[in-house]
Amino acid sequence: MKFRRSERLIDMTNYLLDHPRQLVPLTFFAERYSSAKSSISEDLAIVKETFEQRGIGTLQTVPGAAGGVKFFVKVSQEKAAPFVDLLCELIANPERLLPGGYLYLTDILGDPQVVQKAGRIIASAYAEAKIDVVMTVATKGIPLAYAVASQLNVPVVIVRRDNKVTEGPTVSINYVSGSAKRIQTMVLSKKSMKQDSRVLIVDDFMKAGGTVMGMISMLEEFNSHLAGIAVLVEDEKIQERLVDEYLSLVQLSDVDVKAKKINVQAGNYLNIWRG
Numbered sequence: 001m002k003f004r005r006s007e008r009l010i011d012m013t014n015y016l017l018d019h020p021r022q023l024v025p026l027t028f029f030a031e032r033y034s035s036a037k038s039s040i041s042e043d044l045a046i047v048k049e050t051f052e053q054r055g056i057g058t059l060q061t062v063p064g065a066a067g068g069v070k071f072f073v074k075v076s077q078e079k080a081a082p083f084v085d086l087l088c089e090l091i092a093n094p095e096r097l098l099p100g101g102y103l104y105l106t107d108i109l110g111d112p113q114v115v116q117k118a119g120r121i122i123a124s125a126y127a128e129a130k131i132d133v134v135m136t137v138a139t140k141g142i143p144l145a146y147a148v149a150s151q152l153n154v155p156v157v158i159v160r161r162d163n164k165v166t167e168g169p170t171v172s173i174n175y176v177s178g179s180a181k182r183i184q185t186m187v188l189s190k191k192s193m194k195q196d197s198r199v200l201i202v203d204d205f206m207k208a209g210g211t212v213m214g215m216i217s218m219l220e221e222f223n224s225h226l227a228g229i230a231v232l233v234e235d236e237k238i239q240e241r242l243v244d245e246y247l248s249l250v251q252l253s254d255v256d257v258k259a260k261k262i263n264v265q266a267g268n269y270l271n272i273w274r275g
Contacts, residue, residue: 003033008043016047016059016071021127021153025068044069055079057127072127073120073151077270080121084266087118087250091233094260101255103262105233109140109204118249119147121269122202122230125247126152131227132197133157135219137186137211141204144232148202157192157199159215161185167192171221175214186214188221197224206231209243234267 003011012029029040048059055076059069087108096104108114122144131152136145138160149156163170167189177184193199201215216226229246236251248267255262 003035005039005043008033008035008040009046012043013047016069019153020057020071020073020123020151023062023068023070025066028068057124073123074127075121075124080124081266081270083117083121084249084270087114087232088264088266090114091250091252091264092262094262096262097255097257097260101257103205103233103252103255105204106140109143109232115143115147118144118232120151121249122148122247123151125230125269126200126228129200129227130198131200133193133199133224134202135159135193135199135215136202137161137215139204141202141232144204145202148200148230152200154200157188159218160187163187171218173214173217173221175210175217177208177210184210184214186218188218193222193224195223197222198227199224200227201229203229203231205233205235206243206246206248207235208238209241209246212246213242231267233264 016024026037026040029035030037033040044059051057051059055074055078057071057073059071061067061069090108091103091105098104131154133154133156134145134149134152135157136142136159138158142158145156160167161184163172167187169190170187171190172185172187174183174185176182199219201212203212206212212229219226229243231246231248233250233252234246234248236253247269249269251265251267253263253265
């Protein structure tokens with residue numbers, strides 16, 4: 001079946017978006033659309049230009065007989081900044097205040113549109129890094145971890161607080177909670193991650209970073225390596241943070257329970273555009 005160029009462009013774009021960071025040979029598209037490689041190359045040039053102009057991502061050409069193209073998500077600063085501002089506005093809503101100064105974030109992390117956009121922005125920072133797995137802990141951050149992983153085309157590994165029979169043999173470690181200074185336990189199935197993996201840790205909220213440090217310790221049990229840390233919200237008013245290098249979309253600077261006021265600002269993510 002012969003495809004018109006408009007049909008090829010639509011289908012090609014959809015395929016590339018569904019298979020980020022995957023090498024797609026030109027022969028695959030040529031056979032898929034019954035078209036010459038020269039025509040496919042012209043189509044890909046159009047897609048690449050449109051992706052870059054619209055701040056969607058970019059295509060990387062891999063030369064050689066076994067080469068092809070790879071799509072990498074790249075969210076431009078012009079698109080990221082308004083979304084971060086929206087996140088700040090949503091989180092600053094005083095109705096989010098809970099007893100003890102905690103914030104209600106479940107609705108944000110349950111909104112597919114918000115989570116997918118946040119996932120694209122985080123993945124954009126690590127799009128060309130070598131990452132094998134996205135790791136998170138079994139809390140509200142799971143949807144965000146999956147959103148990031150879908151853009152990086154890697155699996156998600158979930159560290160749990162307790163052992164479950166459905167997990168099979170597990171590795172268990174103890175760690176110190178950064179904020180409460182309590183000894184807690186993390187459990188991860190031995191089948192969940194290969195040895196020598198490069199892991200991106202994703203979480204919804206970070207205070208002192210005790211949970212993140214626990215996950216880093218878990219990596220050592222699998223002889224794996226930390227590729228990066230990314231959180232949706234970080235608590236800025238922490239005197240002793242256990243984690244130095246990380247990416248955040250929003251910084252929580254102050255919570256005034258009596259005045260019912262939540263002060264937030266953009267996290268350090270946008271700094272990568274200025275660096």
